[in-house]
Amino acid sequence: MATLGDAFAAGRGLQLGPSHGFSFEQLVRQARTESAQPYVAPKTASEAILHAIDYDAWGAIHFKTDDALFVDGPGQFPVTFFALGRYFHEPARMFVVAGQGADVRAREIAYRASDFDMPADSPARRLPADAGFAGFRFQESRLGDQKKLPWRTNDWVAFLGASYFRAIGALYQYGLSARGIAINTAVAGVTEEFPRFTRFYFETPTGDGNTVTVYAFLEGASVTGAYRFVLTRDQAVLMDIEAHLFLRRDVQRLGIAPLTSMYWFSETAKKTAVDWRPEVHDSDGLAMWTGVGEYIWRALDNPAQPAAAAFVDDNPRGFGLCQRDRDFNHYLDGVHFERRPTLWVEPKGGWGRGTVQLIELPTDKEYDDNTVAMWVPAAAARAGQEFHLNYRLHWVAKEPFAPDLGLCQATRLGLAHPEDPKRHDVRRFVVEFQGGPLKTLPAGIIPEAIVTASRGDLARKRVEAVPDGVAGHWRASFDLTPDGSDPTDLRLYLRLGSRPLTETWMYTYRPF
Numbered sequence: 116m117a118t119l120g121d122a123f124a125a126g127r128g129l130q131l132g133p134s135h136g137f138s139f140e141q142l143v144r145q146a147r148t149e150s151a152q153p154y155v156a157p158k159t160a161s162e163a164i165l166h167a168i169d170y171d172a173w174g175a176i177h178f179k180t181d182d183a184l185f186v187d188g189p190g191q192f193p194v195t196f197f198a199l200g201r202y203f204h205e206p207a208r209m210f211v212v213a214g215q216g217a218d219v220r221a222r223e224i225a226y227r228a229s230d231f232d233m234p235a236d237s238p239a240r241r242l243p244a245d246a247g248f249a250g251f252r253f254q255e256s257r258l259g260d261q262k263k264l265p266w267r268t269n270d271w272v273a274f275l276g277a278s279y280f281r282a283i284g285a286l287y288q289y290g291l292s293a294r295g296i297a298i299n300t301a302v303a304g305v306t307e308e309f310p311r312f313t314r315f316y317f318e319t320p321t322g323d324g325n326t327v328t329v330y331a332f333l334e335g336a337s338v339t340g341a342y343r344f345v346l347t348r349d350q351a352v353l354m355d356i357e358a359h360l361f362l363r364r365d366v367q368r369l370g371i372a373p374l375t376s377m378y379w380f381s382e383t384a385k386k387t388a389v390d391w392r393p394e395v396h397d398s399d400g401l402a403m404w405t406g407v408g409e410y411i412w413r414a415l416d417n418p419a420q421p422a423a424a425a426f427v428d429d430n431p432r433g434f435g436l437c438q439r440d441r442d443f444n445h446y447l448d449g450v451h452f453e454r455r456p457t458l459w460v461e462p463k464g465g466w467g468r469g470t471v472q473l474i475e476l477p478t479d480k481e482y483d484d485n486t487v488a489m490w491v492p493a494a495a496a497r498a499g500q501e502f503h504l505n506y507r508l509h510w511v512a513k514e515p516f517a518p519d520l521g522l523c524q525a526t527r528l529g530l531a532h533p534e535d536p537k538r539h540d541v542r543r544f545v546v547e548f549q550g551g552p553l554k555t556l557p558a559g560i561i562p563e564a565i566v567t568a569s570r571g572d573l574a575r576k577r578v579e580a581v582p583d584g585v586a587g588h589w590r591a592s593f594d595l596t597p598d599g600s601d602p603t604d605l606r607l608y609l610r611l612g613s614r615p616l617t618e619t620w621m622y623t624y625r626p627f
Contacts, residue, residue, distance in 0.1 A: 128182030129230070132223035137212050137316060139330055142341040143359045146332065147501070150339040150361035157205050157313065157334075160246045165204040167238035173200035176233045180267040183254065184211060184224065190320030191256040192327055192348065193266060196224075197249040198231055198239055203276050205311055206247025212330075213319040221316055224248075250275030251315060253346070258323060271348050277309040278333060279375070282352035282510040284456025290376070290397040291436055291458055293508060296360065297370025297489050298337050301421055301474045305367060310335025312342075325349060337364050351456070352510040355463075360502040369496040370472070370489030372460045372506055376436045378415040378486050379478055382445070383526045394445050395481050397455045398436040400523065401473050401488050402514050402618075406430040410518045410618040414526040415486060418475050418625055422602075425470040425491070434471045435459035436488050437514055439524065456510045460490070463505035468493040521548035521587065521609065521617035528624075531575070531594040542624065545592045546607055547581060548617045553609070554587030562609040562616050564591040569604040572596040578609065597626045 159165065168176075176198045180186065183193035199206060209224040226246050233239055252273035255266045274280040278295030298308035310333050318328040326347045333340035338360055345355040356372075376398040380389065401413040406429045413424070437457040446452040469492040476485040492502075509515045527545040532538040556562070564578050574594045581588040589609065597603055603624045609617045 128179070128186065129184060130225040130227055131211065132225060134220040134222045137210070137219050137221035139341065139343055142316075142330060142332055146339040146341040146359060147361050149334070150363050150499075154334070154336045154363060157311070159204055159206065160199060160242050162204075164238055164241045165199060166201050168198075168200035170202070172238060173198065173202070176200075176231050176237060176239055178231055180254070182230045184317060185320070186257070188257075188320075189322070190327065191258050191323050191325065192253045192271075193257055194251055194253055194317060195270070196230070196251045197273075197275055198233075199242060199246055199249045200239070203249035205249075205277075207250060207312055208314045209248055209251060210314065210316045211319060212316045253327060253348075256325075256348070271352060272346055272354075274312065274315065274329075274331075277311045282346075282354070282456070282508075284454075284510045285351040285512040286451075286454035286456065288451055288454035288456065290438065290452075290455030292375045292484065293354075293458060294370075294373040294375060295331070295333055295342060295358070296335075296338060296340065297368070297373035297487065298335065298366055299368050300370055300373070300487055300489070301423055301476070302367045308335055308337055310338050310340070333360075335363075337366050338362055351512070354508040354510070356504075356506055356508065358502070358504045358506075360504070362496060362498050362500045362502075364498045366496040368472075368491060369502075370487070370491055371466070371502070371504060372462075372508075373487055373489035374436045374458050374460070375484045376458075376486045376488075377478070377481060377484050378417055378475070379481050380417060381415075381440070381526075383414060383416070384528050389479075392447055394440065394452070395448075396438075396452065398438050398457075398486065399440055400437050401434065401471075402437050402459075402517075403428070403434045403471055404432040404516055404518075406432060408432070410520060411621055412523040412618050413473060413621045414523070416475055416623065416625070417485070418477055420477065422475045422623070422625070424473045424475075424623060426473075427468075427470050429468045430465045431462060431469075431471060431490065433459055433461045433516060434488060434490070435509075435514060436486065439513075439522070441512070457512060457514060459509040459511065459514055459516075461507040461509065461515070462490075463507060466490060466492070466504075518551070518618065520551040520615065521553040521589065522550055523547065523618060523620045524549045524588075526620070526622060540626065541594055541596045543575075543592060543594050544605070544607075544622070544624075545590055546620050547588065547590045548609060548620075549585070549588045551587070552611075552614075552616050553589050556587075556611070556616075560611065562589065562611050564593065564607060564609055566591075566593050566605070566607045568595060568606075570598040570601065571603050572598070595624060597624070600626050602626075 531543040
């Protein structure tokens with residue numbers, strides 16, 4: 116770490132509190148100790164003031180970049196802060212850390228209204244002097260090309276609200292979010308809990324490299340935790356995360372490395388005239404690389420009722436919520452859904468037995484994060500348990516470990532017999548694959564579609580090259596006659612002889 120003088124001078128535009136000793140090990144010990152104590156809800160500013168800082172009022176408040184932490188270094192990336200408001204009302208304390216060996220010290224960064232630009236009549240001016248911050252973000256490099264990517268107006272990672280955080284990918288676009296932990300997400304009869312990061316510690320950089328380190332303390336009614344985030348700004352963004360979690364009480368669904376995204380509709384299914392755009396989603400599928408090496412693609416859905424799916428695994432190699440469709444013409448929107456990052460979780464060390472769980476909630480708009488993917492350990496999560504985890508998050512354009520197989524590019528659904536109203540329950544599925552060994556199939560060779568359904572009857576299987584002149588672009592189609600109104604789990608892949616040519620496509624069909 117840098118010297119104390121260098122670090123605290125780096126906050127020259129900020130007001131810093133007294134220094135005190137700091138170490139990550141100390142933070143872990145504190146999390147363990149506090150897990151045995153009753154939870155104390157956070158003290159917040161006046162609810163009336165916070166409520167008055169609505170979306171528009173909050174958006175008009177900007178931290179002054181001249182006062183940013185590390186505005187003149189050390190390091191490349193200045194840190195700016197978010198104000199509190201109606202939707203981000205629980206404060207987080209911020210600290211800058213520096214020193215060597217046993218002499219590592221931390222000083223708190225004080226909240227001051229004068230560090231923010233805001234309208235003269237902003238309700239945020241009525242916040243108390245000790246209101247605190249809602250979150251923070253790392254700005255782009257102050258040493259980079261300021262004409263191409265000015266640091267004062269561009270950031271690459273943000274932590275804001277509860278334990279939520281997000282980063283841009285290789286296409287310079289924010290999209291889905293990650294969380295530190297998920298507690299009882301979509302458990303019937305149980306209110307979901309949102310533990311929050313209550314303190315952040317910024318390690319002072321020692322050079323101008325592209326990596327920064329942040330420590331965080333997590334508090335909630337059911338859990339405490341200490342986190343180390345090593346964040347790397349490269350072509351995309353990598354996050355190496357070390358997490359130590361301590362349960363205060365039993366948890367019915369403990370979600371490790373949870374990812375949260377939005378899926379409204381795509382080419383799979385869309386209600387007539389619900390929106391002028393062809394597709395609206397931040398992610399279009401859940402990809403999984405299992406412990407035995409199978410690569411699975413589960414196309415996302417917007418169900419009529421909350422739905423959960425669990426994929427059993429042992430020491431998973433990875434999973435992620437992905438945006439594969441990168442064609443602007445499929446969205447036609449200036450917010451650029453085609454640039455939204457794919458977020459991949461790479462476990463470090465064995466995570467044991469459990470399930471990748473996918474939660475899908477109904478939505479009728481693009482502002483709801485209605486999709487959650489997470490790892491849930493098989494063993495019951497009981498009070499007093501500890502979890503010590505390491506994993507890497509890849510915020511990228513494509514999955515980092517995609518196999519040399521044909522990958523699913525689209526899932527399409529329609530009536531198998533539109534001319535016959537008596538058979539409108541029969542659905543036709545068309546699944547497109549592209550790449551891998553499909554590109555080198557000899558002329559005249561047609562792969563075989565291996566299709567299974569958990570219930571119902573399958574018919575009229577067909578495989579053909581998509582007639583677009585693109586090498587290795589194939590589609591498989593089949594008809595499904597449902598058995599009753601219960602959901603049907605479908606699986607499909609293409610093979611030649613005994614050799615798989617594609618990943619495994621999965622989909623849960625829910626009869627209309």
